[in-house]
Amino acid sequence: MTRERSLHRLLFCVGLVATCCGSGYARWLEIRDVKVRQEPTELGGPKIVIEYDLEAGDLSAAKPAYVFLRYSKDFGETWQLLAPDYLQGNGFGMVERPGHKEVVWWGLGQTGVVDLGQVEVQVRGVAMARIPAGDFAMKSLPGAGRDESKKGRPSSDLPLYYMARYETTIGMYTDYLNEVGGEGAGWNRRMSRTDRCGIVQNSDHTYGVAEGREDYPVTYVSWYDAMAFLRWCGLRLPTEPEWEKALRGGFYLDGDKAKGQANPMPERIFPWGDEAPDANGVYRCNFDGDGDGFEYTAPVGSFGAFASPYGVEDLAGNVAEWTLDWYTTSYHVGLDGFRLVRGGSWMAVPEACDAVTGATQFPLKESSIMGFRGVKGPQP
Amino acid sequence: MSPLNRRDFMKTSMGAAAAFAAFPQGRSLGANEKVVIGVMGLGGRGTYLAQKFAERPETEIAYLCDPNTRRFARARNAVEEEQDRRPAMVQDFRRIIDDKNVDVLINATPDHWHGMGTIAACQAGKDVYVEKPLSHNIWEGRKMVEAARKYKRVVQVGMQSRSAPYVHKAKEYIKSGKLGDVYLVRVYNMMQHPKQADTPDGPVPTGFDYDLWCGPAAKLPYNPSRRWLNQWEYSCGPIAGDAVHQFDLARFLTDDIPYPNAVSQTGAIYSLRDGRDAPDTQMATFEYDGLTMMMEATLWTPYMKKITAGIRDSDQFPNWPFCSTKVEVLGTQGFMYFGRHGGGWEAYDGDGELVHSEYGRQADKEHQDNFMECVRTRKKPTSDVEIGHLSVLPFHIANISYRVGNQKLEFDAATESFTNCEDANKYLKRAYRTGWAIPENV
Numbered sequence: 001m002t003r004e005r006s007l008h009r010l011l012f013c014v015g016l017v018a019t020c021c022g023s024g025y026a027r028w029l030e031i032r033d034v035k036v037r038q039e040p041t042e043l044g045g046p047k048i049v050i051e052y053d054l055e056a057g058d059l060s061a062a063k064p065a066y067v068f069l070r071y072s073k074d075f076g077e078t079w080q081l082l083a084p085d086y087l088q089g090n091g092f093g094m095v096e097r098p099g100h101k102e103v104v105w106w107g108l109g110q111t112g113v114v115d116l117g118q119v120e121v122q123v124r125g126v127a128m129a130r131i132p133a134g135d136f137a138m139k140s141l142p143g144a145g146r147d148e149s150k151k152g153r154p155s156s157d158l159p160l161y162y163m164a165r166y167e168t169t170i171g172m173y174t175d176y177l178n179e180v181g182g183e184g185a186g187w188n189r190r191m192s193r194t195d196r197c198g199i200v201q202n203s204d205h206t207y208g209v210a211e212g213r214e215d216y217p218v219t220y221v222s223w224y225d226a227m228a229f230l231r232w233c234g235l236r237l238p239t240e241p242e243w244e245k246a247l248r249g250g251f252y253l254d255g256d257k258a259k260g261q262a263n264p265m266p267e268r269i270f271p272w273g274d275e276a277p278d279a280n281g282v283y284r285c286n287f288d289g290d291g292d293g294f295e296y297t298a299p300v301g302s303f304g305a306f307a308s309p310y311g312v313e314d315l316a317g318n319v320a321e322w323t324l325d326w327y328t329t330s331y332h333v334g335l336d337g338f339r340l341v342r343g344g345s346w347m348a349v350p351e352a353c354d355a356v357t358g359a360t361q362f363p364l365k366e367s368s369i370m371g372f373r374g375v376k377g378p379q380p
Numbered sequence: 381m382s383p384l385n386r387r388d389f390m391k392t393s394m395g396a397a398a399a400f401a402a403f404p405q406g407r408s409l410g411a412n413e414k415v416v417i418g419v420m421g422l423g424g425r426g427t428y429l430a431q432k433f434a435e436r437p438e439t440e441i442a443y444l445c446d447p448n449t450r451r452f453a454r455a456r457n458a459v460e461e462e463q464d465r466r467p468a469m470v471q472d473f474r475r476i477i478d479d480k481n482v483d484v485l486i487n488a489t490p491d492h493w494h495g496m497g498t499i500a501a502c503q504a505g506k507d508v509y510v511e512k513p514l515s516h517n518i519w520e521g522r523k524m525v526e527a528a529r530k531y532k533r534v535v536q537v538g539m540q541s542r543s544a545p546y547v548h549k550a551k552e553y554i555k556s557g558k559l560g561d562v563y564l565v566r567v568y569n570m571m572q573h574p575k576q577a578d579t580p581d582g583p584v585p586t587g588f589d590y591d592l593w594c595g596p597a598a599k600l601p602y603n604p605s606r607r608w609l610n611q612w613e614y615s616c617g618p619i620a621g622d623a624v625h626q627f628d629l630a631r632f633l634t635d636d637i638p639y640p641n642a643v644s645q646t647g648a649i650y651s652l653r654d655g656r657d658a659p660d661t662q663m664a665t666f667e668y669d670g671l672t673m674m675m676e677a678t679l680w681t682p683y684m685k686k687i688t689a690g691i692r693d694s695d696q697f698p699n700w701p702f703c704s705t706k707v708e709v710l711g712t713q714g715f716m717y718f719g720r721h722g723g724g725w726e727a728y729d730g731d732g733e734l735v736h737s738e739y740g741r742q743a744d745k746e747h748q749d750n751f752m753e754c755v756r757t758r759k760k761p762t763s764d765v766e767i768g769h770l771s772v773l774p775f776h777i778a779n780i781s782y783r784v785g786n787q788k789l790e791f792d793a794a795t796e797s798f799t800n801c802e803d804a805n806k807y808l809k810r811a812y813r814t815g816w817a818i819p820e821n822v
Contacts, residue, residue, distance in 0.1 A: 190461075288453070320453070338424070348453040351587035359454045360424060369457045 027171040029125030030055040047106035064094040065125040128162040129310040132255025136245040140356035161377025166300040171214030177207040196368035215299035217371040223363035226372035235374030237324040249309035271308035277350040285317035316353040319371035320345040345369035418443035418476030419486040422451040426488030434462035449587040492597040495520035502527040511538040514768035519809035521769040527822040536751040536761040537768030544743035559711030566708040569623035569677040570684035576654040577605040596816040610656035617658030619677040620775035628771035639793035640666040645781035651680035664778040692722035780807040
């Protein structure tokens with residue numbers, strides 16, 4: 001038998017997990033019918049081809065999907081993120097159109113497998129917003145992420161990056177826990193409170209979501225939990241300037257290179273403008289009290305009409321969001337200090353849900369008023 | 381409660397001392413009744429203390445107070461996770477003072493509010509846990525002591541290392557004579573602080589009662605980059621604010637030596653030229669009876685490190701040459717390195733050989749335990765208000781020396797004033813904003 005024929009014999013499709021869990025953008029995007037096959041190549045070893053259907057309706061260059069793939073070569077025992085360096089095709093990274101997608105996994109190192117039956121691939125998509133390169137009106141004084149005394153005021157002229165349009169949800173985070181959580185890494189007992197979170201640890205150390213809680217933002221996550229989840233996705237936390245620019249918009253909403261669309265309110269106080277969160281009896285975000293319809297957190301995207309100029313939702317209120325930056329104080333310089341948290345929460349006064357208010361928190365703190373979202377961007 | 385203007389505040393709270401002298405000395409608590417607490421100042425330390433006291437089964441937080449409503453959520457969340465009672469969120473600390481059901485005030489405000497808050501609480505029959513440094517100025521510190529004594533209140537100062545067992549062992553070691561006669565103690569506070577950003581004054585953020593925040597101090601134009609810690613109006617400076625911990629420990633190790641007779645000081649702003657008042661470099665020599673204390677303080681030395689979290693609560697010592705918060709005790713027969721923050725201590729003999737060492741642990745919980753025990757027993761706490769006063773007083777003198785041109789100052793303990801410089805005496809007491817004042821007779 002020729003080598004080609006034996007390789008052909010390895011070709012078969014593996015019908016695999018539909019990774020998305022439900023409707024809308026509130027959790028992972030709708031990804032269906034994932035198929036994996038292995039094909040020979042002329043010059044190198046075999047390549048693995050992953051196909052799937054992305055059924056998110058309103059994708060665009062401004063609001064793409066961030067698609068990442070995780071694979072296992074041992075029947076789902078251990079998993080790794082598929083590095084984009086080894087991928088080709090139209091179905092990974094920022095994906096701007098729905099439809100049928102193909103990802104070719106081929107490159108340096110061993111990609112082929114003897115038994116494709118051992119392989120599982122999970123494909124997940126996160127709804128993102130594109131924030132073009134350019135300057136913005138930075139009003140707050142970020143911790144700068146590093147020692148303020150060395151670097152001075154950080155630049156407000158940011159390169160292109162993408163931000164998750166929604167806070168990370170309980171559904172998304174539980175999915176992650178079921179891969180990595182095991183006996184408790186990333187989960188703590190307070191998460192089982194259904195009024196403020198709703199992730200339950202089962203006796204076999206799998207995790208489940210309390211009924212109806214999938215679309216709520218995950219809470220009781222420390223800064224380290226947030227970092228670990230985002231690393232798992234191939235994302236990271238936003239810096240403070242990135243968070244603030246996503247809320248206010250740059251001076252030009254299409255970026256400093258195009259300069260075609262001036263931001264009508266570059267110094268806006270809130271994502272929607274300057275009106276108070278409850279001006280004229282209209283509730284624009286989830287803050288303290290239940291006049292906005294929510295005693296605790298609200299499902300992500302509940303205030304879609306009051307998103308930022310880039311379509312990023314819930315930057316104001318709901319859960320305060322961890323950022324990458326830390327804060328040098330007079331008393332904590334030199335220590336692993338406070339992290340910066342932005343955006344107010346369901347417990348905050350309306351004023352605290354603005355563009356500039358921040359709070360500091362110990363990175364180990366797990367709280368019902370804090371969550372996070374991810375960013376894809378250059379190394380800060 | 382209708383908002384009081386400042387004149388009413390003087391009349392009803394601070395000025396009417398006679399009325400308060402007849403006020404009941406706190407509630408009588410039943411055996412299972414919780415001690416009710418109000419916390420004023422919801423920065424990092426205030427939030428931490430609120431959470432810690434909320435965790436205690438015998439206490440509950442009734443009020444969380446800060447003039448800046450943006451600070452509410454973090455503190456409220458920290459407390460509500462630990463207790464059933466939802467605290468009232470208020471901007472005006474007088475709500476706490478006026479509530480007869482509140483037993484304790486925790487005062488974690490900037491320095492300029494330590495005096496007024498503590499004295500008002502004592503007058504209202506409440507015990508107080510006040511953060512260090514005790515006072516904004518020497519006169520105010522003395523008034524705080526007087527108020528505590530007059531109203532028979534327990535006032536604990538947040539110098540928690542005093543409650544740490546390893547500190548007491550160090551004192552015993554020194555008292556046993558193993559270092560010989562101790563004539564010199566060197567106290568260090570050397571670290572790296574950030575420069576204040578240069579931004580223009582701006583509007584006061586909504587939801588922030590800046591007038592109330594300024595209180596007795598001058599209402600300087602609001603500037604988000606200006607740190608209160610670096611301004612004389614609101615603080616005794618970042619050096620005093622931090623070094624008071626280890627200076628207090630130095631006094632403890634030398635049997636709580638009370639007053640210096642004279643202070644020589646040289647201070648300057650070399651590196652952090654950002655409009656601050658307080659120096660970023662300060663070397664002071666404090667002449668006590670039979671003992672000299674020295675302080676070396678800098679805010680521009682990145683290689684000097686605070687004892688890390690990993691060392692504080694473990695069996696490790698800091699790297700002494702680069703330890704920014706150490707105390708060195710020099711005797712005629714031996715030498716001791718001593719670390720604040722659970723840094724432990726190591727003793728050396730006359731040949732420079734290590735002869736004894738003790739690891740340390742932080743003592744926040746022990747200090748809070750001690751306070752609560754004293755609330756119950758009415759004994760003086762470990763860091764009693766007078767101890768706090770005598771530990772920060774040398775820094776006040778050093779700062780005054782700086783403000784009168786680095787002049788050596790001679791101090792009279794009986795009158796708590798300077799004998800050789802009338803200009804210096806002007807800084808014993810702050811200037812109070814009209815309508816806000818602490819009376820001579822508290």
